[in-house]
Amino acid sequence: MSDEWKASAAGGGGDEKSWKLLEKTLLAGVQEQRRARRWGIFFKLLTFVYLFVALALFAPLLDWQKGAAKSGAHTALIEVRGMIADKEAASADNIVGSLRAAFEDANTKGVILRINSPGGSPVQSGYIYDEIRRLRGEYPAIKLYAVITDLGASGAYYIASAADQIYADKASLVGSIGVTAAGFGFVGVMEKLGVDRRVYASGEHKTFLDPFQPPKEEEARFWQGVLETTHRQFIDSVKLGRGERLKVDEYPELFSGLVWSGEQALELGLVDALGNSSYVAREVVGVEKLVDFTVQESPLDRFAKQLGAGVAGQVALWMGFQGPSLR
Structure with a gap:
């Protein structure tokens, strides 16, 4: 006042x-x-x-209910959703853990790998591929079926090719058997801005992926060789998994990186039939009851992952420092 x-x-x-x-x-x-x-x-x-x-x-009650659901004959379901990469939901650790749990369950009569993924790391995809083949050998009575929903491309198809059979919808996108590694070059922008790049490194080619320096012809050839080697490994694995079902002689562009609809993929031998997970469980496995073995993140894990998003890692990817990717 x-x-x-x-x-x-x-x-x-x-x-x-x-x-x-x-x-x-x-x-x-x-x-x-x-x-x-x-x-x-x-x-x-x-x-x-x-x-x-x-x-x-x-x-714990949820875990108990999940355990109760697994009692009795069932078809195991495992989701492969999103990017196949370390620390992601579709990482090799998560998928392999789910596969082992499904095969080891005495009530599992068949396993469905439901895929909706654009691909990702060739290393992570290779881990999963190898484990599928190992488990199929150890449990010959349990068949594994890959079911592609919207998308099963690149590393996702790499994984699917290890299955006993592959199913897809007629409009699914399937294939993209190729390898890519992309980035940006900022040399022209730096020249316009008058910025000098100063790098101190040991090793003649240590900075060959540096986007702020002009590419060298011999280094570009070397990197292309790395990608072609990875592509060859991818092709060899798909051929091993699919065998004579692939129409390679009729369609030489099969391994060119193109992607096809499910209906086209059926003609190419990339998939065995058209159908969804429910159809496979009911008509192929013969046990309609589906039990989800997918590793589930807790709400706290998801919250922590959102808080701890790797900003530096994303910047590195954006600037062109990422490794090869199956896409």
Whole structure:
């Protein structure tokens, strides 16, 4: 309150006690607002802790229910969704762990690998491919079927080719048997901006993927050789998995990196038949009951992964430092 207001109040018959009472009333209102705010924060935190504890207590119940669902004859289902890469949902660690659990379950009568992926790391795809072939050898009575939904390309098809049979929808996109490694070059931009690139390295070709330096012809040939070697490994694995079902002689562009519809892929020998997961479980395996063996991330894991997204890694990929990718 201003001095003028106090004086006005005194002149109008007010006194110092009235002013102090009004001041105390205002202060009490402010304190009450602060107290209410603190209690609001406390109850929000308490609610968060309650939900966290409830989730922790409920998780074992979910595991128990999942275990109960696995009792009795069933067809195991494993999802391969998104990029096939380390630390992703479709990483080799996750997929291989799910495969082992499915094959080792005494009630599993068949395994379906449901695929919707554009591909990814040739290393991760190779790990999964090798494990599928190993498990098929160890459990010959259990057949593994790859079912491609929207997309089964590159590294995803690499994995699918290890299956006993491959199914797809008539409109699925299948194939893309090739290898790519892409980046950007900023040499012209740096020249226009008048920026000098200063790199200190040991080894003549240590910086051959540096996007801020002009490419050298011999280094480009070397990198192309690396990609062609990886492509050959990819082709060899697909041929081993698919055998004589591939119409390579009729369609020499089969390994050119092109992608086909499911209907076309059937003619090429890339898939064995058209159908979805339910159809395969019911008509092929003979056990309609599907049990999901896919590794599931907890809400806390997903939250932590979002917080810990590798910004530096993404920048490195954007600038052209990524390794080969099956796409």
